[in-house]
Amino acid sequence: MNHLKELEQESIHIIREVCATVENPVVLYSIGKDSSTMLHLFEKAFWPRPVPVPFLHIDTGWKFPEMYKFKEKIAKEKGIKILTYKHKANLNPYKDGRTYTDVMKTQSLKEALDFYKFDAAFGGARRDEEKSRAKERIVSVRAKGHIWDPNHQNPEFPPVYNTNIADGNTLRVFPLSNWTELDIWEYILQEKIEIVPIYFAHKRKVSLVNGIYISDDNGQEKTVRFRTLGCVPLTGAIESTATTVEEIVDELKKSKFTERITRVIDFDKESSMEIKKREGYF
Numbered sequence: 001m002n003h004l005k006e007l008e009q010e011s012i013h014i015i016r017e018v019c020a021t022v023e024n025p026v027v028l029y030s031i032g033k034d035s036s037t038m039l040h041l042f043e044k045a046f047w048p049r050p051v052p053v054p055f056l057h058i059d060t061g062w063k064f065p066e067m068y069k070f071k072e073k074i075a076k077e078k079g080i081k082i083l084t085y086k087h088k089a090n091l092n093p094y095k096d097g098r099t100y101t102d103v104m105k106t107q108s109l110k111e112a113l114d115f116y117k118f119d120a121a122f123g124g125a126r127r128d129e130e131k132s133r134a135k136e137r138i139v140s141v142r143a144k145g146h147i148w149d150p151n152h153q154n155p156e157f158p159p160v161y162n163t164n165i166a167d168g169n170t171l172r173v174f175p176l177s178n179w180t181e182l183d184i185w186e187y188i189l190q191e192k193i194e195i196v197p198i199y200f201a202h203k204r205k206v207s208l209v210n211g212i213y214i215s216d217d218n219g220q221e222k223t224v225r226f227r228t229l230g231c232v233p234l235t236g237a238i239e240s241t242a243t244t245v246e247e248i249v250d251e252l253k254k255s256k257f258t259e260r261i262t263r264v265i266d267f268d269k270e271s272s273m274e275i276k277k278r279e280g281y282f
Contacts, residue, residue, distance in 0.1 A: 004187050008041065011175035013159055014138060015045045015122070018173050019053060021163040022120040025173075026113075029055040029082060031067045032229040033195050034124030034176060037184055039078065040193050041175065051080055056112060056121070059086040060104040062093055062231040064215070070196045085112035093233045101234075110146045113170065120163070120171040128180045129259070138177045144168040181227075181259050182252050189245045199248070201225040201240045212236030212262055227259040236262035 019025055027042060029035045042051045057071065075082045087108040091100040113121060127134040135150040139161045142148055154162040165171060176184070188195060207219035215232050224237035225248075242248045 004183065004190060007179055007183060008044070008187070010159070010178065011041050012045045014161065014173065014175040015042060017159075017161050018120055018122070018139065018163055018171070019045075022171065024116075024118050025053050025120040025122065026083075026116065026118040027053055027055045027122040028109075028124070029057045029071075030124070030229070031057065031063070031071050031196060032124075033184055033188065033199060034126065036074075036193050036195050037176065037179075037187060038122065038124045039074070039080070040191055043078070051078075053122075054081040054083055056083045056085065056116075056118075058105060058108045058112060059084050060093075060100075060108075060231050061086060061090060062104075062233070064196075064198060064229065064232055064235075066196055066198045067229060074194070083112075083116065085115070087111070093231055113146065118170070119165070120173055122173045122175065124176050125174050126176050126179050126181070126184075136172075136174060136177065138174050139163060140172045140174065141165060142170045142172055146170065148172075182249070185245060185249050185252060189249060195245075196229060198226050198229070200243050202243075204237065206237055209236075213238070227262055238262060 027038060029039070039051075039055070042053065046052060071082065074080070085108060087104050089103050091104055093100045093104075096103075125133050125136070127136070137153050137156045138158065139154070139156065140148065141153055143152075154164075156162065163171060179187075187193070201223050202225065203221055204215060204224050205217055205219040205221050206213040206224060207216040208214075213222065213224055213236050215235075215237070222239060223241065225240040225242060226235060226237050229235060240251060242251045
């Protein structure tokens with residue numbers, strides 16, 4: 001069996017199993033390539049019926065304009081329900097540093113999950129992205145307050161997944177756990193999945209900040225693309241000439257660096273991914 005087909009079937013099985021055993025699931029939608037792949041898998045999992053699970057976008061207000069435009073387009077074309085939640089604090093990433101990430105992302109996510117009373121949240125995180133993500137179960141338990149303790153998780157024996165949880169606990173579910181960045185792009189190529197255009201090489205004004213190209217209207221124009229998407233001042237670009245999915249796949253096969261090298265927040269020791277995850281970040 002084709003490698004991508006095996007990954008697809010595993011993910012669809014996880015989606016169906018969890019949706020059949022929890023009361024109020026949601027899919028976290030970050031608008032990026034992994035979210036687009038997740039949406040495609042959910043469509044396949046429930047075809048020919050419409051996707052019965054809502055999607056949730058935690059909006060910081062600082063995403064790329066192209067991302068917001070793409071979100072509106074996809075919601076309309078796919079007919080899916082996308083809930084948008086934004087923290088009332090409205091902090092500035094240029095001024096508020098770690099507080100911004102905690103309040104606008106972590107606290108906003110926890111507030112949204114509590115507000116809608118979701119008991120299971122699907123996300124597109126992959127184990128190859130960052131070392132703390134590799135500690136996650138596919139079906140991961142969150143204690144009260146959405147706290148993650150990697151030392152207190154249910155045993156997991158795929159393809160059997162334990163969705164039983166104590167009162168007050170919730171689940172985070174990662175159907176893409178066994179996928180890699182290259183798998184995602186090869187699947188996007190195979191399935192012809194639409195993605196945000198800034199994943200492709202384009203001319204953009206950027207400034208070099210700590211070795212990372214950050215979007216800057218006053219910067220120098222370069223031909224770049226984004227390997228991962230997030231808030232504008234926290235997401236770096238790479239120099240690239242890849243203007244098609246085929247060219248991105250070829251580029252990745254030659255790359256020696258993880259996509260996370262372009263995420264500014266990953267290099268802040270005080271707000272490392274594992275610390276953020278323990279506090280409730282996805």
